[in-house]
Amino acid sequence: MTHILAVDDSLLSRRMTVDALKSTGHRIVEAKNGVEALESFQNDRPILVVTDLLMPEMDGQQLLTHIRELDPTIPVIIASADIQQSTRTQCDELGISGFLSKPVHAKELLTCIEAALNQKVGD
Amino acid sequence: MAITKEELDVLSEIVNIGSGRAAFSLSEMTGSRIELSVPQIRAYDSADFQEMAKSLNLQIATSVQQGFQGTVSGQALLAFPDSNAFELARIVGGIPATTEEMDQELCGVLEEIGNIVLNAILGSLANLVDCSLSYSLPKICTGKNLSDTALGAGNQSKEANSVILIADTSIIVASHNISGSLILLFETGDLEIMLSHLTASPTS
Numbered sequence: 001m002t003h004i005l006a007v008d009d010s011l012l013s014r015r016m017t018v019d020a021l022k023s024t025g026h027r028i029v030e031a032k033n034g035v036e037a038l039e040s041f042q043n044d045r046p047i048l049v050v051t052d053l054l055m056p057e058m059d060g061q062q063l064l065t066h067i068r069e070l071d072p073t074i075p076v077i078i079a080s081a082d083i084q085q086s087t088r089t090q091c092d093e094l095g096i097s098g099f100l101s102k103p104v105h106a107k108e109l110l111t112c113i114e115a116a117l118n119q120k121v122g123d
Numbered sequence: 124m125a126i127t128k129e130e131l132d133v134l135s136e137i138v139n140i141g142s143g144r145a146a147f148s149l150s151e152m153t154g155s156r157i158e159l160s161v162p163q164i165r166a167y168d169s170a171d172f173q174e175m176a177k178s179l180n181l182q183i184a185t186s187v188q189q190g191f192q193g194t195v196s197g198q199a200l201l202a203f204p205d206s207n208a209f210e211l212a213r214i215v216g217g218i219p220a221t222t223e224e225m226d227q228e229l230c231g232v233l234e235e236i237g238n239i240v241l242n243a244i245l246g247s248l249a250n251l252v253d254c255s256l257s258y259s260l261p262k263i264c265t266g267k268n269l270s271d272t273a274l275g276a277g278n279q280s281k282e283a284n285s286v287i288l289i290a291d292t293s294i295i296v297a298s299h300n301i302s303g304s305l306i307l308l309f310e311t312g313d314l315e316i317m318l319s320h321l322t323a324s325p326t327s
Contacts, residue, residue, distance in 0.1 A: 009260075010235040011228065012216055054238070054258055081239040083144070083246035086255035102239050103151045 003027035003044070004113070007037040007051035007063065008079070013102065017050055017079070020106035024113065034058025038066050045071070048097075048116060050109070053080040053087065064094045075116035079104045126166045126286070130318045137251055138162040138290040138305070141244030146294065148239045152215045153296055160293035162305070172287045184208060186306075187237025189261040191245050194254030195317045199245055200264075200306040201237045207301045208233055214299065234261045244290075244305065252320045 004026045006017045018028050029046065031037035035057040041049070049067065053060035064076055075097040080087070088099050097116035100108060126134075139162055146157040185208035187201045203211070209229060213220055216232035238261045249256045287308050294303045309317070 010231060010238070012232045012235045054260065056260055081148075081242035081246075082258070083242060084249045084255060086249070101148075102235075102242075103148055105151070 002047045003029050005029050005031060005037060005040060005046040005049045005051075007031045007034065007049065007055070007060070009033055009052065009055040013052065013079070013104075016104065016106075017109065020104070020109045021113070024110065034060065034063035034066075037063055041067060041070065046074070048075045048077070048113060050077045050079055050113075053078060053082055053091075061090060061094065064091065064096070068095060075113075075119075077109075077112055077116060079109070126318070131164050131166065133318070134288065134290075135162055135164040137248050138164060138244060138292065138307070140251070141247035142292045142294075142305070144247055145240040145243035148243055149215075149236070149294065149296070152236070152239070153211075155214075155299070156297040158293075158295040158297065160291075160295075163289075163291040165289045165291075167287045167289070169287065172289075184265065185233070186264045187234060187241070187261050188264055189237065189241045189245075190259035191256045192259075193249070193256040194252065195248075195256070195309060197307065197309040199241045199308070201240050202304045202306055204302070207303065210299060211236060211296065211301050211303075214296065214301075230263050234263060237261045237263075240294075240305070244307075248317075252317055254317075254320070 004021060004024070006014055006021070006028055007030075008014045008017065009032050014030050018030065021028050026047070029040055029044070031040050033055045034051075037049070037051065038058065051060045051063055060078060060080065067074065067076060072095070076095070077098040077100065078091050078096055079100045079102060081102040083101055091099060097119070098112040100112060142159050142162055146159050150157045184205050185203050189199050191197060191199060212218065212229045212232040215236055216228065218228060218232070241261065242258070245256055245258070290305050290307055292303075292305045295301065
C-alpha cells in the first residue's frame with residue numbers, strides 16, 4: 001500500500017496533517033525529524049513527502065537535500081511557519097512541489113498533494 | 124543608542140504587519156476571531172529596561188522564546204501571564220482541561236503556536252528588509268518575570284549593550300480573554316543595520 005511521509009517535530013502539526021490526509025486513502029507514516037524521516041524513506045519509499053523545515057537533529061532543507069540524492073523526482077511539499085521569501089527560494093532551488101504556510105488548511109494540502117502526484121518534479 | 128520617532132514608527136508598522144499575519148494564523152488554529160491591539164513599540168537599553176520592568180511588576184507565567192540570526196540577530200518571545208498559555212494551548216490542541224500541569228503535549232502545542240506567531244513577525248521583517256534569517260528551535264520558559272526573561276535572552280547576545288525593543292501586542296481570542304505580549308530583543312549594531320534598511324525603503 002502506498003504511503004505519504006509526514007515529517008514535523010510538532011505533534012500538533014503532524015496530527016493536523018494526518019487528519020487532513022485521511023480522506024486520501026493513503027497510509028500516513030510520521031517522522032519527528034529529518035533523521036527519522038530519512039531512515040524511513042530509505043527503508044520504505046513513500047510516494048510523497050510533506051515536511052516542516054525547522055526541526056532538531058536534521059532540518060527540512062538538509063532532509064530534502066538527502067532525498068534528492070536518493071530520488072530526484074519524488075514530490076516534496078514544504079509545510080512551514082517560515083514565511084521568508086529567501087527560504088522559499090532556497091527550497092525551490094532544491095526542487096519542491098509546493099510550499100505551504102502554517103497553519104496549513106486541509107483543503108490546501110489536499111489540493112497541493114493532488115497536483116504534486118499528477119506532476120513529478122522536473123517534468 | 125537613540126532611536127528616533129520615525130524609526131519607531133517604521134518598526135511599529137513592521138510589527139503591525141507581522142501581528143496581522145500572526146492573528147490570521149491563530150484564527151485558523153483556534154477557529155475563533157482574533158483581536159489585536161495596536162503594537163506599542165518601546166526601546167530601552169539594559170539598565171532602563173530593568174528599572175521599567177521592576178516598576179511595572181510585569182509577570183510572565185509562560186513564554187515561548189526563539190532566537191534568530193542573520194543580517195540581524197536577537198531573541199523573540201511570545202509571553203503570557205497567568206494561565207493564558209495553558210488555555211490557548213488547550214484550545215488550539217483540542218486538549219481537555221483535565222490537568223493544570225504543563226504536560227509535554229501542552230508544551231508541544233505551545234511551542235508550535237510560538238513558532239508560527241514569532242515566524243510571522245520575524246519573517247515579515249526579513250521580507251521587508253530583504254534579508255535572510257535563520258531560527259533556533261523555539262523553547263518554553265516558565266515562572267520568570269519580564270525583566271529576567273528578556274534580560275536572560277539578552278545575556279545570550281554577542282554584545283553587552285543590547286537594545287531591548289519591546290513590542291506589546293495584545294492578542295485576544297474571541298470568547299476567551301487570552302492575552303499575550305510579543306517581545307523582540309535586538310543587538311545594538313544589528314538594529315542600526317536594520318533601521319538603515321527600513322528608513323531607506325518605503326514600507327507601504
